[in-house]
Structure formats: C-alpha cells, structure tokens
Amino acid sequence: xxxxxxxxxxxxxxxxxxxxxxxxxxxxxxxxxxxxxxxxxxxxxxxxxxxxxxxxxxxxxxxxxxxxxxxxxxxxxxxxxxxxxxxxxxxxxxxxxxxxxxxxxxxxxxxxxxxxxxxxxxxxxxxxxxxxxxxxxxxxxxxxxxxxxxxxxxxxxxxxxxxxxxxxxxxxxxxxxxxxxxxxxxxxxxxxxxxxxxxxxxxxxxxxxxxxxxxxxxxxxxxxxxxxxxxxxxxxxxxxxxxxxxxxxxxxxxxxxxxxxxxxxxxxxxxxxxxxxxxxxxxxxxxxxxxxxxxxxxxxxxxxxxxxxxxxxxxxxxxxxxxxxxxxxxxxxxxxxxxxxxxxxxxxxxxxxxxxxxxxxxxxxxxxxxxxxxxxxxxxxxxxxxxxxxxxxxxxxxxxxxxxxxxxxxxxxxxxxxxxxxxxxxxxxxxxxxxxxxxxxxxxxxxxxxxxxxxxxxxxxxxxxxxxxxxxxxxxxxxxxxxxxxxxxxxxxxxxxxxxxxxxxxxxxxxxxxxxxxxxxxxxxxxxxxxxxxxxxxxxxxxxxxxxxxxxxxxxxxxxxxxxxxxxxxxxxxxxxxxxxxxxxxxxxxxxxxxxxxxxxxxxxxxxxxxxxxxxxxxxxxxxxxxxxxxxxxxxxxxxxxxxxxxxxxxxxxxxxxxxxxxxxxxxxxxxxxxxxxxxxxxxxxxxxxxxxxxxxxxxxxxxxxxxxxxxxxxxxxxxxxxxxxxxxxxxxxxxxxxxxxxxxxxxxxxxxxxxxxxxxxxxxxxxxxxxxxxxxxxxxxxxxxxxxxxxxxxxxxxxxxxxxxxxxxxxxxxxxxxxxxx
Numbered sequence: 119x120x121x122x123x124x125x126x127x128x129x130x131x132x133x134x135x136x137x138x139x140x141x142x143x144x145x146x147x148x149x150x151x152x153x154x155x156x157x158x159x160x161x162x163x164x165x166x167x168x169x170x171x172x173x174x175x176x177x178x179x180x181x182x183x184x185x186x187x188x189x190x191x192x193x194x195x196x197x198x199x200x201x202x203x204x205x206x207x208x209x210x211x212x213x214x215x216x217x218x219x220x221x222x223x224x225x226x227x228x229x230x231x232x233x234x235x236x237x238x239x240x241x242x243x244x245x246x247x248x249x250x251x252x253x254x255x256x257x258x259x260x261x262x263x264x265x266x267x268x269x270x271x272x273x274x275x276x277x278x279x280x281x282x283x284x285x286x287x288x289x290x291x292x293x294x295x296x297x298x299x300x301x302x303x304x305x306x307x308x309x310x311x312x313x314x315x316x317x318x319x320x321x322x323x324x325x326x327x328x329x330x331x332x333x334x335x336x337x338x339x340x341x342x343x344x345x346x347x348x349x350x351x352x353x354x355x356x357x358x359x360x361x362x363x364x365x366x367x368x369x370x371x372x373x374x375x376x377x378x379x380x381x382x383x384x385x386x387x388x389x390x391x392x393x394x395x396x397x398x399x400x401x402x403x404x405x406x407x408x409x410x411x412x413x414x415x416x417x418x419x420x421x422x423x424x425x426x427x428x429x430x431x432x433x434x435x436x437x438x439x440x441x442x443x444x445x446x447x448x449x450x451x452x453x454x455x456x457x458x459x460x461x462x463x464x465x466x467x468x469x470x471x472x473x474x475x476x477x478x479x480x481x482x483x484x485x486x487x488x489x490x491x492x493x494x495x496x497x498x499x500x501x502x503x504x505x506x507x508x509x510x511x512x513x514x515x516x517x518x519x520x521x522x523x524x525x526x527x528x529x530x531x532x533x534x535x536x537x538x539x540x541x542x543x544x545x546x547x548x549x550x551x552x553x554x555x556x557x558x559x560x561x562x563x564x565x566x567x568x569x570x571x572x573x574x575x576x577x578x579x580x581x582x583x584x585x586x587x588x589x590x591x592x593x594x595x596x597x598x599x600x601x602x603x604x605x606x607x608x609x610x611x612x613x614x615x616x617x618x619x620x621x622x623x624x625x626x627x628x629x630x631x632x633x634x635x636x637x638x639x640x641x642x643x644x645x646x647x648x649x650x651x652x653x654x655x656x657x658x659x660x661x662x663x664x665x666x667x668x669x670x671x672x673x674x675x676x677x678x679x680x681x682x683x684x685x686x687x688x689x690x691x692x693x694x695x696x697x698x699x700x701x702x703x704x705x706x707x708x709x710x711x712x713x714x715x716x717x718x719x720x721x722x723x724x725x726x727x728x729x730x731x732x733x734x735x736x737x738x739x740x741x742x743x744x745x746x747x748x749x750x751x752x753x754x755x756x757x758x759x760x761x762x763x764x765x766x767x768x769x770x771x772x773x774x775x776x777x778x779x780x781x782x783x784x785x786x787x788x789x790x791x792x793x794x795x796x797x798x799x800x801x802x803x804x805x806x807x808x809x810x811x812x813x814x815x816x817x818x819x820x821x822x823x824x825x826x827x828x829x830x831x832x833x834x835x836x837x838x839x840x841x842x843x844x845x846x847x848x849x850x851x852x853x854x855x856x857x858x859x860x861x862x863x864x865x866x867x868x869x870x871x872x873x874x875x876x877x878x879x880x881x882x883x884x885x886x887x888x889x890x891x892x893x894x895x896x897x898x899x900x901x902x903x904x905x906x907x908x909x910x911x912x913x914x915x916x917x918x919x920x921x922x923x924x925x926x927x928x929x930x931x932x933x934x935x936x937x938x939x940x941x
C-alpha cells in the first residue's frame with residue numbers, strides 16, 4: 119500500500135473516531151438527562167407512596183373517629199331514652215289513675231288527651247331506643263320457647279282500643295295446625311306485628327284490619343317451619359313511589375302524613391331490621407284506594423305441633439249445622455272457614471233479619487235446625503242480642519241452639535245484655551281458632567262426662583308418679599303458697615322439703631344437696647330474700663348447674679332478668695299455673711324410670727254439687743280456676759281458704775299502719791304477699807287490686823293512696839266474708855247430716871282397711887297433703903260406725919294440718935279395730 123492510500127485510510131479512521139466521540143458526547147448528555155428524569159420520577163414515586171400512606175392513616179383515623187362518634191351518639195340516645203322513660207311511665211301511670219277516679223267530664227277529657235299524648239311520646243322514645251341499639255350493633259335477640267297464641271293476645275290487647283275508637287274490625291285469619299310452641303324472640307315478633315298493625319289501624323278510616331299467618335310446606339322431619347305473616351288493611355293504599363320510600367329511617371310518605379298521623383318514621387325501619395336479624399324478609403303490596411298488605415316471613419324452630427282440629431273434634435259434633443251472622447263480609451268468611459275446619463256445616467247471614475229467615479227455614483229443613491249460632495253484637499237494624507232473643511223466643515220451641523256472641527267491644531253493658539238474652543258465651547274480636555274451639559267444646563259439654571262431671575285436661579293428668587323418687591326444696595315464707603306448690607309437686611310424685619325463708623333454705627340445701635333434684639325459690643322473704651339466698655347457694659354448691667327456679671308474683675321481663683343475673687336457672691310466675699310448673703319440671707329434671715303405676719286418679723268432680731258447697735264464694739273466687747290449680751281436691755281447697763282467712767286476718771290494718779308511717783317498703787311487701795296468695799286461690803278481683811296497688815307504690819312520687827287502699831280493703835273484706843259464710847254453711851250442713859243419720863253396725867273389711875291405714879300413716883309421716891285423700895277413703899267406710907268420734911277427731915286435726923295428733927288418734931283407732939299389728 120502506498121503512503122498516500124495509507125494516509126487516506128488513517129484520516130478516514132480519525133474522522134470516524136471523531137464522529138464516534140461526538141456521538142458519545144451527545145448521547146452522554148441524553149443519558150444523563152434521562153437518568154436525571156428517572157431519578158426525578160423515582161423521587162416523585164416515593165413521595166406519592168408517602169402521601170398515599172399518610173392519606174390512608176388519616177382515613178383510618180377519620181373512620182375510627184366517625185365510628186366512635188356514632189357509637190357515642192347511639193349510646194347517648196340509648197341512655198337518654200332510658201332516662202326519659204322513667205318520668206314518662208310516671209306520667210302515664212298517674213294519668214291512668216286520675217282518669218279512673220275523675221268524674222267531671224271536662225277534666226276527664228283533658229286527662230284522656232294527656233294520656234294519649236304521653237303514650238304517643240313513649241312510642242317515639244321506644245323507637246329511638248331501638249333504632250340506636252340497631253345502629254350501635256347492640257340489638258340482641260332471644261332464643262326461647264314461646265306460644266304464638268300468647269304473642270297474638272298481646273297484639274290484640276295493644277290495638278283493640280285504638281281500633282274500637284275508629285269503629286274498625288280487627289280479625290285473625292290463622293292456618294289450622296300451626297305449631298303450639300315456637301323457638302325465637304316472642305317480644306320482637308310481637309313488636310313487629312304491633313308496629314305493622316298500628317300502622318294499618320292508623321291509615322284505615324273504615325273497614326277492617328286482618329292479621330293472617332300461613333306456613334309454607336316444610337320437609338318431612340324438619341324441625342323448622344317457615345311462617346308468613348300478613349297485616350292487611352282496607353285503608354288508603356300507596357303508590358309505587360311511596361312504597362319505594364318505606365323501610366327507611368325517619369321516612370314519611372309525605373309531610374302531610376306526619377302532620378295528620380304523627381310518628382317518627384322509624385317503625386318500619388326497625389321492623390325491617392328485626393326481621394332481617396331473624397333471617398327473614400319483609401315487603402309490601404299496595405294500590406291507591408285499595409288498601410295495603412305488609413308481609414314478613416321468618417323460619418322458626420318448633421317443639422310442638424298442633425294436631426288437626428278434626429282429630430280432637432268429637433264425632434257426635436261433626437256435621438252439625440251452624441250459622442255465622444255478621445255484617446262484615448271478611449269476618450263472616452273467616453268464621454265460616456274456622457267452623458268448617460271443625461267439621462261444622464256452616465252458613466252465613468249478613469244481618470239479623472236474614473238470620474231470622476234462615477233460622478226459620480232451618481227449622482223446616484230435613485237437615486235440621488242450626489245448633490250453633492255465632493253472631494256479631496254490633497249490626498245495623500237488629501243487633502246480636504236482639505236477634506238472639508227473637509230466635510229463642512219466637513222461632514224455637516222445644517230445642518234451643520247454642521249461641522256465641524262475638525263483639526269488638528268489651529263494655530259491661532254488652533255483657534249484661536248478653537246475659538239477659540240467654541247467650542252461652544261472649545268472645546271479643548279478634549277471635550283465635552283455639553279460643554273458638556275451646557268455647558264450642560265447653561258449650562256442647564265436651565269437658566263434661568255423661569254424668570255431668572267436669573274434667574280438666576292438663577299436663578298433670580295421668581302423671582301421678584312421673585317424677586317418683588325426685589326431691590325438691592321449696593323456699594317459700596307464705597303457708598298458702600307452700601300448700602299450693604307442695605300439693606302440685608307431690609301430685610307428680612316429688613318429695614317436697616319446705617324452707618320458711620332464704621336463710622333456712624341455704625342451710626337445708628347444703629345439708630341435703632346430694633339428695634335434691636331442684637330448688638324452687640321465692641323472691642320476697644324475710645331475713646334473706648331469694649336473690650341473696652341463690653347467690654349463697656351458688657357460692658357453696660357442689661354443682662354449678664344445679665337448677666334453681668324463681669317463683670315470684672312479679673311477671674315482668676326485668677324481674678326475670680334480675681333472677682337470672684342472681685344465678686337462678688329459670689323463672690316461674692305466680693299464681694302458679696300447673697301446666698307451666700309441669701313443663702318447668704320436665705325441662706330441668708329427669709322423669710322416673712321405675713315409678714309405680716297408678717290405676718285410679720282423682721281428676722273428676724260433680725261440679726254442680728261443688729258449686730253448691732262453695733256457693734258463698736262464687737262471686738269473689740273463680741272456682742273452676744282454683745280447683746284446676748289444686749287438681750279438683752275440694753277438701754284441700756276448703757283448708758286453703760281457711761288458712762287464707764287466718765293468715766291475712768290483720769293484713770289490712772298492717773298495710774294501713776305502714777302507709778300512715780310512710781313505710782312504703784313494708785306496705786309493698788305486705789301487698790305483694792297478699793297478691794300472690796289471692797292469685798293462688800283465684801280471688802281475681804282482689805289479685806288485680808293488689809297488683810294495681812303494688813304498681814302504684816313503685817312510682818314512689820304518689821302520696822295519696824286513699825282511693826286504692828279503700829278499694830283493696832273492700833275487695834279483701836268481700837273475700838273474707840264469703841269464706842266465713844262458707845264455713846258457717848258447711849258446718850250447719852255437716853251437723854244436720856250427723857243428726858239425721860242413724861248409727862248402725864257395719865261389717866268392716868279388715869284387708870281393705872289395712873292398705874288404707876298403711877297409706878294414710880305413710881302420708882302422715884311424710885307430712886304429705888295426700889294424707890287428706892287417704893283419710894277420706896277411711897272416713898267413707900267408718901263415718902257411720904261406732905268409731906265415728908275418732909273419725910271426727912282425725913278430721914279436725916287433718917283440716918288444721920296437725921298431722922302429729924292425727925297420727926296418734928289414727929294409731930289408737932287402728933288398735934281398736936285390731937289391725938295395728940298388720941300395718
């Protein structure tokens with residue numbers, strides 16, 4: 119290669135190197151710029167992350183602050199609602215008592231308006247309380263056994279007066295065979311129904327409100343049932359736009375609604391929250407001018423399903439003719455449907471005149487006349503009582519139908535008018551199928567045997583030794599309540615140990631705990647009350663789960679909760695209901711597996727004879743209810759009445775003295791005791807007066823008790839006089855019977871007497887009330903024998919519960935007869 123060429127290549131190479139250096143220099147600046155940009159981006163990204171993190175922290179703090187503020191607000195609302203309710207209850211209570219005693223129409227009108235306004239305000243306060251609980255997440259639901267019938271009773275009691283004031287019919291349309299016992303929260307179920315029904319009555323000016331319950335098909339063996347409740351009204355109805363605004367907090371259909379009807383707009387919101395918390399759903403159907411239907415559906419576990427009514431309905435009543443007379447079409451159809459479920463052949467009439475025509479035709483029909491009439495009281499033209507009088511006096515000749523008067527009103531004048539019209543029974547709307555069924559059965563004598571003996575159907579029947587060998591401690595200071603409870607417990611085979619107060623109860627429990635199965639604990643007792651006694655037992659008992667059941671005349675939820683907080687297992691209210699007691703026993707203790715079988719039971723009495731025997735107390739005591747509580751033991755009942763008279767002889771004076779000394783706690787204790795005992799002997803008027811007096815004393819602000827005290831004194835006096843007159847009549851009858859009887863020699867079956875005396879002595883040794891029953895069997899054999907003097911002595915001691923002396927005389931009598939070595 120020549121030099122020229124070589125230099126040219128070198129130059130070209132230098133040029134390339136120069137270009138490359140320039141390129142690198144330029145790109146170096148670009149790369150530097152890019153790196154700077156990237157560094158800036160990374161820096162901004164980090165700042166963004168820091169900002170986001172800071173924002174998240176601020177948002178979290180803001181959320182926590184908002185939740186805390188919301189909880190504080192809800193807690194404040196709940197607290198304030200409780201504080202406001204206390205004086206509100208006093209205002210309502212005082213207004214009610216003032217209305218009862220006020221005679222001046224103008225003043226009574228003012229008081230009526232005060233009471234109405236106070237109740238309206240209380241409903242708003244209760245709504246706010248529930249709403250605040252829902253927002254705070256503190257609304258808890260119970261899961262207990264409850265009776266759907268009792269819930270419906272509560273709903274009816276709440277709405278019937280409001281409906282009556284507007285002249286509306288309230289009706290129940292219930293599917294037959296709904297379960298008797300559901301498991302859930304009865305208070306909340308009732309609250310939902312009351313809320314929906316109150317709205318229905320509020321927005322309905324004429325017509326009716328119908329509460330219906332239907333069940334959906336459940337799988338075989340399923341322990342749950344789906345119930346669909348519907349509250350239907352014949353009111354104004356709603357547009358779709360109005361429906362869309364329902365179930366929202368503080369929402370009204372429009373401002374005019376709030377002005378005309380009042381309310382906070384919380385009711386439906388609370389109902390929706392309750393239904394959804396139960397796992398159900400709620401909705402509505404409505405058209406303007408066509409009324410509304412509010413539905414909610416909830417699944418409930420259930421423990422006892424009713425049999426079909428036809429299964430229990432007597433064959434001799436099936437196919438009988440009946441007529442329903444009512445000017446309300448819905449009521450006619452519902453009643454007719456219920457009668458047809460009971461297997462009646464039912465017709466309807468829209469007024470009294472049509473009823474007269476149809477009844478006249480039935481007299482000439484080959485199918486025979488109507489044997490049952492269900493007739494409304496409040497009808498245009500002829501009312502129910504007037505129509506009944508015409509049927510019974512102008513149409514019927516030798517055979518008369520049974521008549522049930524159905525009314526939406528519970529006024530005394532209606533009851534007196536119905537009694538004068540030979541009406542067999544009066545039912546108040548809304549009528550439940552179960553109540554109608556029981557009423558029909560009673561009217562047709564199905565609770566009476568062919569000999570006219572009344573028979574009470576209860577859970578105790580046939581269970582004389584169901585809990586044989588079990589032992590109960592009964593802690594109760596009142597002798598009458600002791601007798602009632604002890605008699606019921608021994609009736610099912612339970613051995614009863616009595617403790618007269620809480621202190622003795624604790625001592626006896628610790629002594630015999632290993633042999634005990636259950637404790638029944640009274641609440642209000644001297645020395646040591648039931649709460650403290652229970653706490654002491656719980657501290658020293660070997661078993662944490664030992665059943666202790668409270669027995670108290672306070673039948674309110676707060677009292678029940680206080681009992682459970684004190685450590686009690688369950689709650690039983692006075693007066694003692696035998697079926698409730700039996701259910702309580704089955705819940706907490708096991709039945710006997712080796713109990714002897716009783717062939718005979720004592721459940722039937724000749725009620726006509728018993729009415730004559732107790733004729734003097736019929737006006738002040740519900741005899742059937744009282745005998746049911748002690749299972750038809752009339753001699754036992756006579757002793758209980760005698761004990762009541764003796765134990766409470768000076769109670770009125772003690773109450774008077776306590777009030778004069780302003781010792782309201784002592785007065786309340788005395789009245790509480792009187793209330794419990796009067797309830798147990800079914801002196802219902804006295805019981806309600808004592809309850810009213812006790813409630814009034816709790817208000818504390820009241821200083822003038824003269825009116826209620828006078829009422830209590832008068833009612834108590836009526837009961838005592840009736841019992842005293844009863845004793846006089848029975849003594850006269852007994853002496854007359856003895857004087858007229860002839861003393862004859864009689865052959866004595868020693869083998870029979872041996873068993874009778876053995877049972878009698880065993881009962882006396884155990885201080886069992888069954889001693890009276892065993893003695894009566896001996897008395898029936900020996901009362902006209904040469905041993906009648908000893909029999910009278912034993913009877914005297916038995917009546918006064920002096921079992922020790924009764925045993926001594928009985929042993930001597932057995933020796934005289936010559937069977938003492940065999941007993």
